[in-house]
Amino acid sequence: MLAMSYRGPYRVRTVDKPMPEVLHPEDAIVRVTRSCICGSDLHLYHGMVPDTRVGSTFGHEFTGIVEEVGPLVQKLKVGDQVLVPFNVACGKCNFCKQGLYGNCHESNPMATAVGGIFGYSHTAGGYDGGQAEYVRVPYADVGPTIIPPEMDPDDAVLLTDVVPTGYQAAEMGGIKEGDTVIVFGAGPIGIMAARCAWFFGAARVIIIDHIDYRLAFAKNYAKCEAYNFKEMADPVVFLKKTTDWYGADVCIDCVGCEAEGNTLQTFSGRVMLMQAGSATALQWAINSVKKGGIVSVVGVYGPPYNFVPIGNVLNKGITIRANQSAPKRLMLKLIDHVLSGRLDPKGLITHRVPLKEVPDAYRLFSSKLDNCIKTVLIP
Amino acid sequence: MKPTNEDYKNIPGWGIDADPENEPTYPIKNYTGDDHNRIHYERSPQQPLTVEILLSTERPGPTAVFGTSVPPTGLSGTIRRYAFRNSEDRYRHWIPLILADRINVFEGLIDDIRTGHLPNLFKERGLGMEWKHNRIAVLTKVAFAALAGAALMISVKRKK
Incomplete structure (x- = not known):
């Protein structure tokens, strides 16, 4: 079968790989119909995530058709059209039982800090991902959700990660009616977080980035204010000033480890790898939120450490909430938001690329060419 | 426990x-x-x-x-x-x-x-896409690389 293959930083190609097999009685084999490139895939593509092995297949946002099921699978049958959440979750451990499907304790033997994620390095369990014609899906009764017949397939594929992660980013902010919310990062997740912030009663939503076309897209899609931090002498001072010198009620970091905007962070985190990427967005979030405010983090940071102003977290009494999202926990609610027309996930998709042209798709997204917001690979 | x-x-x-x-x-x-x-x-x-x-x-x-x-x-x-x-x-x-x-x-x-x-490093790195949509940046990078290479060669020759 055709599959994307990582060859090193900024190098990928398609290769012919053996068909995946049922390795566990709760596995399913899914024929992929759509697969996205996620912003967090770029951390892998850029060589930022430890234990990313040459020959790995990425892809944790995909939909497909069930081709085969293991003997213990009860909820799926061959031919079902499913969307597959990005995290591998057993549904039985204490974490899954409490809704923390992104923190499953039975899906990643290679690290305890992160649960299993499809196609996201051996640090996240060593699973091949969905940027392929077929993929093995463990715990098939837990994660995969049958796509409602009336749902657009493009909406379905974005329910595997972008929508739940953006939604949970806003949810973790504990937004109260009338709150001012600042979202750092106008990528697909940031745009979705800004859009979802309104669901919780925000009175003002501001998005910060440095790429003009993305800010323009976010302003239109998420109905929010959008500002380019490269046009500011000091983004934190700007954000304080625009919130009546008080700070935002909630700040959301949707950038993670490849943030721009602070020379020291960029040099120490992205050039020298002295820390796990650049923590500029998190630093700005901590310093732009009000005293007693909430900082929500869904931007991905690698192990082991980052330079963040933890003293300010203490002195300002900030609550930090962070997690990989749990699409399964949110799925019913989000399907309702999509089917009712309140959310339009497919509106984020700007490019469709055949799987065999995967190097071009990665370059397009990585270099932010041709006004790219979201790329879908079609096997 | x-x-x-x-x-x-x-x-x-x-x-x-x-x-x-x-x-x-x-x-x-x-x-x-x-x-x-x-x-x-x-x-x-x-x-x-x-x-x-x-x-x-x-x-x-x-x-x-x-x-x-x-x-x-x-x-x-x-x-x-x-x-x-x-x-x-x-x-x-x-x-x-x-x-x-x-x-x-x-x-x-x-x-x-x-x-x-x-x-095919050119293809694997998706440089065709970069060339299609960001030609000035590619040419700038090539020019800088050529300049750096030339400077290195001159430096090596002078040492000899």
């Missing part, structure tokens, strides 16, 4: 200020108290270990399922095995893994050549 003080409920004031409403993890986590059972929950059957899997030292054994993609091999594999002798808390876990990743790139190139596949 057995408490070290089995009589803890008789400590004066035990539990008097407990407030079930004080649950800052909600709604992300639906607290049930199951955490107190630690790892004694019902597990799915164990996936057979058919390939070499490197295990975190911070857990007692493999998880019920795991990925079997790209088992460790070669020099990078040896370094990865060393890394996994150390916990996730240690730099000596993560730095060797990054080193192994970089070595693995060269191993991949050697494997390609050995199997008669000459990698």
Whole structure:
């Protein structure tokens, strides 16, 4: 079968790989119909995530058709059209039982800090991902959700990660009616977080980035204010000033480890790898939120450490909430938001690329060419 | 897990200020108290270990399922095995893994050549897309690279 293959930083190609097999009685084999490139895939593509092995297949946002099921699978049958959440979750451990499907304790033997994620390095369990014609899906009764017949397939594929992660980013902010919310990062997740912030009663939503076309897209899609931090002498001072010198009620970091905007962070985190990427967005979030405010983090940071102003977290009494999202926990609610027309996930998709042209798709997204917001690979 | 003080409920004031409403993890986590059972929950059957899997030292054994993609091999594999002798808390876990990743790139190139596949670096790096949409930046980079190369050559020649 055709599959994307990582060859090193900024190098990928398609290769012919053996068909995946049922390795566990709760596995399913899914024929992929759509697969996205996620912003967090770029951390892998850029060589930022430890234990990313040459020959790995990425892809944790995909939909497909069930081709085969293991003997213990009860909820799926061959031919079902499913969307597959990005995290591998057993549904039985204490974490899954409490809704923390992104923190499953039975899906990643290679690290305890992160649960299993499809196609996201051996640090996240060593699973091949969905940027392929077929993929093995463990715990098939837990994660995969049958796509409602009336749902657009493009909406379905974005329910595997972008929508739940953006939604949970806003949810973790504990937004109260009338709150001012600042979202750092106008990528697909940031745009979705800004859009979802309104669901919780925000009175003002501001998005910060440095790429003009993305800010323009976010302003239109998420109905929010959008500002380019490269046009500011000091983004934190700007954000304080625009919130009546008080700070935002909630700040959301949707950038993670490849943030721009602070020379020291960029040099120490992205050039020298002295820390796990650049923590500029998190630093700005901590310093732009009000005293007693909430900082929500869904931007991905690698192990082991980052330079963040933890003293300010203490002195300002900030609550930090962070997690990989749990699409399964949110799925019913989000399907309702999509089917009712309140959310339009497919509106984020700007490019469709055949799987065999995967190097071009990665370059397009990585270099932010041709006004790219979201790329879908079609096997 | 057995408490070290089995009589803890008789400590004066035990539990008097407990407030079930004080649950800052909600709604992300639906607290049930199951955490107190630690790892004694019902597990799915164990996936057979058919390939070499490197295990975190911070857990007692493999998880019920795991990925079997790209088992460790070669020099990078040896370094990865060393890394996994150390916990996730240690730099000596993560730095060797990054080193192994970089070595693995060269191993991949050697494997390609050995199997008669000459990698098309221009295509694998998606430079055609960059050329199509960002030609000025590509030309600028090429010009800078050429200048740097020329400067290096001149410097080497002068030393001779």
